[in-house]
Amino acid sequence: MQFNASIRSKEMRYAVRDIVIEAKKLEKKGKKIYWLNIGDPLKYDFRTPMHLWNAVEAHKREAESYAPADGIPEAREAIARDYRKKGISVQSQNVMIGNGLSELIWIAMGVLANPGDNVLLPIPNYPLYDSVSNYLNIEKNNYCLCEENDWQPDTNDLRSKINKKTKAIVVINPNNPTGANYSRKTLKEIADIAAENKLVVLADEIYSKQTFKGEKHEPFASLAKDIAVLSMNGLSKNFFATGFRIGWIAANDFLAENSDIMDAIFKMGRGRLCAVHPFQYTIKAALEGPKDFLKQYVSKIEKRQAFSSKRLNEINGISCVAPKATFYAFPRIELPIQSDRDFVFDLLREEGVCVVFGSGFGQKKGTHHFRIVSLPSIEILGEAFDRLESFVKKHYS
């Protein structure tokens, strides 16, 4: 007797984790692995700020039950206040708290599009959006991020891809996997396109507090009042608390007043009962508490990112657009290779350097990339890039 998983589930791929299986096998055999693949600061020398733990501790006895499905009121109010401080009209009754942003991406995509509809997704993309689209039979409709223009979205390409079945645009800013921070001009163009075509914008801003010196994050919903925006954020990256599994989604007033989308999101939310209760008490503490740790952490990340892009650009056949935010970069491989997946697996097996292959995120036809994470110390990054350089010299010079 054979028990089979569904075809739908077989379409679920997550390159970011797939490479880890091979790396773990090699590590078990005694190989030293350089982990340049994990987008989790807490696996490196960053810690969740203590005032967030104190908030959990202070409320743990009242948080033993289910929470309200949409989230606890004090947290929803703190989130709405935080948006209003940035000039965005959001009411607390239009905020929902989720088990990480990941859960809310599943819910939002399912609410925004019917099977056969399409959602505009960036390419390269954070792979969860592709997996969810596959699972829900939503057509993927890709618009390009332009490497030659600091990985800003190509708004002409975006506009040209819209058709009758297009329901929404996903904008990830600051960006995983490229480390880009979008300019106000580019975002304004996307906002105009969305308004003209009556599309909802799903603004994934999970890295919004991690912009580097001279850069400013522009929250999408702050661009105009008459665009329909679902803003998404959370504690994982901005507050260095990936293990807390806290994310949120908020409809701006324009969307809330002109659609039943938020009602549908709440209905979906009720089906999963609630987000993890004790950690919801950390939201107000995070948004309204001290932020000095952030400055220190982001400056550490910025130094590591600057080192990585400098060092990568020194390697013949590798080029890297310098990131403007967060800990990712998406260097290009300009070597005579057939597949970046093979390149990355060979690099891992020979040199122990673990990065993620670009095809796992999608990329322009004919180009090859890999994604790195600059969270390890400069010393470790330096060793990893020395190994990458000798790998490239050995095989391609």
Ligand SMILES: Cc1ncc(COP(=O)(O)O)c(C=O)c1O
């Ligand atoms: C762009 C983007 N969105 C969402 C997520 C998911 O975040 P969470 O930990 O809140 O589920 C990630 C995680 O890496 C991400 O990079």
